[in-house]
Amino acid sequence: MRRSPASLNRRLLLGAAVFIAAALIVAAIAIAFILERFITGQIDGRLDTQIVFLSSLLRSAGDGTIALAGNADGPPFDRPQRGWYWEIIGPRNALLSHALGDTSFDVPRFHLPPRGDRPAPADGPGPGGQTLHFRIQPTTVGGLPIVIVATAPRDAVTAPLHAAMRTLALSLIVLGIALVVAIVLQVRLGLRPLERLRDAIAEVRDGRRDTVPEAQPLEILPLVAEVNGLLAQNAANLERARAHVANLAHGLKTPLATLALALAERGRDPSGELHALAGVIERRIRHHLSRARAAALGGPVRAKTPVAARLADVGVVLAKIYADKHIALVANAARDLAVACEQQDFDEMAGNLLDNAFKWARGQVRIRADRDPGRQVAIVIEDDGPGLQPHQIRQVLRPGERIDETAPGFGFGLPITRELAELYGGDLDFGASDLGGLKVTLRLPRAA
Amino acid sequence: MRVLLIEDDRLLAEQIGHALRAENFAVDIAANGEDGQHLGETEAYDAAVLDLGLPKVPGVAVLRAWRKKGRHLPVLILTARDGWTEKVDGFKAGADDYLTKPVRIEELVMRLRALVRRAAGYAEPRIICGPLTFDAQTGVFELDGLPMRVTALEWRVLACLALRHDVVVERSELNEKAYDGDADVDSNSLEVIIARLRRKIGHAMIETVRGRGYRLVSAPHAP
Numbered sequence: 187m188r189r190s191p192a193s194l195n196r197r198l199l200l201g202a203a204v205f206i207a208a209a210l211i212v213a214a215i216a217i218a219f220i221l222e223r224f225i226t227g228q229i230d231g232r233l234d235t236q237i238v239f240l241s242s243l244l245r246s247a248g249d250g251t252i253a254l255a256g257n258a259d260g261p262p263f264d265r266p267q268r269g270w271y272w273e274i275i276g277p278r279n280a281l282l283s284h285a286l287g288d289t290s291f292d293v294p295r296f297h298l299p300p301r302g303d304r305p306a307p308a309d310g311p312g313p314g315g316q317t318l319h320f321r322i323q324p325t326t327v328g329g330l331p332i333v334i335v336a337t338a339p340r341d342a343v344t345a346p347l348h349a350a351m352r353t354l355a356l357s358l359i360v361l362g363i364a365l366v367v368a369i370v371l372q373v374r375l376g377l378r379p380l381e382r383l384r385d386a387i388a389e390v391r392d393g394r395r396d397t398v399p400e401a402q403p404l405e406i407l408p409l410v411a412e413v414n415g416l417l418a419q420n421a422a423n424l425e426r427a428r429a430h431v432a433n434l435a436h437g438l439k440t441p442l443a444t445l446a447l448a449l450a451e452r453g454r455d456p457s458g459e460l461h462a463l464a465g466v467i468e469r470r471i472r473h474h475l476s477r478a479r480a481a482a483l484g485g486p487v488r489a490k491t492p493v494a495a496r497l498a499d500v501g502v503v504l505a506k507i508y509a510d511k512h513i514a515l516v517a518n519a520a521r522d523l524a525v526a527c528e529q530q531d532f533d534e535m536a537g538n539l540l541d542n543a544f545k546w547a548r549g550q551v552r553i554r555a556d557r558d559p560g561r562q563v564a565i566v567i568e569d570d571g572p573g574l575q576p577h578q579i580r581q582v583l584r585p586g587e588r589i590d591e592t593a594p595g596f597g598f599g600l601p602i603t604r605e606l607a608e609l610y611g612g613d614l615d616f617g618a619s620d621l622g623g624l625k626v627t628l629r630l631p632r633a634a
Numbered sequence: 635m636r637v638l639l640i641e642d643d644r645l646l647a648e649q650i651g652h653a654l655r656a657e658n659f660a661v662d663i664a665a666n667g668e669d670g671q672h673l674g675e676t677e678a679y680d681a682a683v684l685d686l687g688l689p690k691v692p693g694v695a696v697l698r699a700w701r702k703k704g705r706h707l708p709v710l711i712l713t714a715r716d717g718w719t720e721k722v723d724g725f726k727a728g729a730d731d732y733l734t735k736p737v738r739i740e741e742l743v744m745r746l747r748a749l750v751r752r753a754a755g756y757a758e759p760r761i762i763c764g765p766l767t768f769d770a771q772t773g774v775f776e777l778d779g780l781p782m783r784v785t786a787l788e789w790r791v792l793a794c795l796a797l798r799h800d801v802v803v804e805r806s807e808l809n810e811k812a813y814d815g816d817a818d819v820d821s822n823s824l825e826v827i828i829a830r831l832r833r834k835i836g837h838a839m840i841e842t843v844r845g846r847g848y849r850l851v852s853a854p855h856a857p
Binding site for chain 2: 435436437439440441442443444445446447448450464468472475496499500502503506507509510512529530533534536537538
């Protein structure tokens with residue numbers, strides 16, 4: 187069985203629930219104890235009064251017997267068989283309350299309290315299976331040792347106690363629930379900044395934010411500062427690594443150019459083998475330089491590159507490079523259209539595709555940029571050149587392959603363009619143009 | 635045709651210079667941006683080949699400085715940086731063409747010739763001047779349909795005249811465009827070269843405009 191990850195939420199809630207339950211149970215026990223003592227005290231007071239009353243009526247008859255000088259069966263001792271009884275035990279006779287009728291009970295063993303001025307308590311069985319609460323007072327009347335006993339039904343204590351405890355338990359349960367609900371709300375409220383932090387970090391990851399916002403509760407501010415520091419360090423390292431790759435590549439190209447020119451001199455490389463090797467080195471450098479840039483991208487970016495302006499700039503460059511071909515360039519792109527793409531990468535894609543179009547066009551190149559359904563921008567580049575057959579399209583998408591080895595170019599333009607487009611979540615499509623040549627559709631995510 | 639080459643890598647500069655001279659260009663080499671900018675501002679060149687990563691003054695700054703001062707010579711950027719953003723920046727600064735290292739010398743020569751020809755206002759590579767034809771792409775002169783043999787100096791003078799045929803080209807400009815900075819001008823003076831060219835293509839083809847210079851004419855008057 188897989189253990190689900192530890193949850194702060196659950197931990198806080200469980201902890202609070204256990205503590206609340208324990209506290210409420212302890213409180214209930216304490217209250218029951220106090221209540222019982224209170225009710226017992228009340229009953230005892232009553233029984234003790236009866237004992238005092240009985241002893242005040244008690245007379246010695248002179249022959250060693252005892253008698254009462256009046257009626258001792260006032261309420262509640264007047265009702266028969268209810269448990270409210272009394273008994274006076276003398277050395278020769280015993281007096282019983284009328285409520286006992288013809289039943290009787292045994293006086294349980296008792297211990298007089300140390301101070302001795304109050305009757306001793308005891309519980310024991312009474313007539314008819316009833317449990318009785320006893321107060322027992324040994325005393326003397328006219329030199330005779332006697333014991334006065336007054337009883338109350340045990341129910342007189344437990345019935346009100348149970349009734350009170352039922353109400354109390356209900357109140358405590360309601361209180362417990364209210365407390366748990368309060369804790370749930372508090373935990374939710376307390377953990378909300380963590381949720382917001384998670385959302386903010388997700389936004390950074392999605393490229394919608396540069397850093398995690400610093401407006402955070404005091405407790406998580408250090409964490410946010412650390413995360414931001416890590417982000418900054420990461421970005422700096424990436425930039426440095428990119429720069430090193432670029433410097434390495436460009437640093438190699440100049441001596442490589444010298445080498446290529448030296449090999450081109452008559453007699454230096456009769457078989458052309460060395461020149462071919464120099465060409466291989468050059469292509470590898472170019473390929474990995476482009477890859478290094480592309481690989482550094484890790485998902486959508488916040489960059490916003492205006493499509494129309496960049497297409498116009500690249501178009502001007504190509505019009506100059508291919509000045510002799512007198513190509514008519516028709517560009518149609520909304521001014522406010524922008525793609526979520528680093529400018530350098532957009533230039534690379536647009537440049538490669540337009541370069542291709544200019545290279546093959548006979549006289550016309552057409553660019554159109556439109557909003558595409560699904561938050562994308564579709565950039566369609568068409569030419570009136572020879573176009574490509576389906577098998578040729580597969581071929582041009584393989585790095586290092588060219589359809590025409592004599593035309594200038596290094597054969598990496600289209601694969602790199604496709605790779606870049608896919609890294610940005612876009613794609614590259616080939617088709618036939620109604621101008622007669624190739625129609626390339628580059629789709630890129632639209633900038634917000 | 636005289637070309638200014640600004641390249642800080644000595645070995646590569648020598649290689650390119652050597653290869654361009656073999657294609658009849660007069661070549662001056664500057665090893666840093668400061669010297670290059672100065673030469674471009676003070677000497678007459680038909681074109682410049684400019685590296686971008688230069689010591690002292692970067693290539694793009696050199697180019698901007700020239701354009702700001704009204705120097706309109708065609709400039710070909712030759713650099714290891716092959717990103718399109720760098721290309722766009724280079725062209726925005728005023729470049730006319732862009733090649734990335736390593737470069738095929740044939741490609742560089744072809745592009746330079748095309749730049750010079752376009753700067754002279756020709757859209758087509760073949761420049762026809764009466765019986766003389768100059769293919770500005772291949773650099774070949776033909777007379778009555780037959781290829782002509784010319785020395786490098788003769789080629790430079792004749793190319794300069796052909797690119798502006800029927801227009802007077804100043805002596806001083808011909809001198810500047812024919813010789814590179816280190817050349818010994820006296821031994822091969824312009825008059826001697828013009829005389830040799832006249833023997834090859836006919837006296838009437840090159841007119842002397844007294845006090846000013848020379849003119850290659852497409853319809854020579856009978857002598």
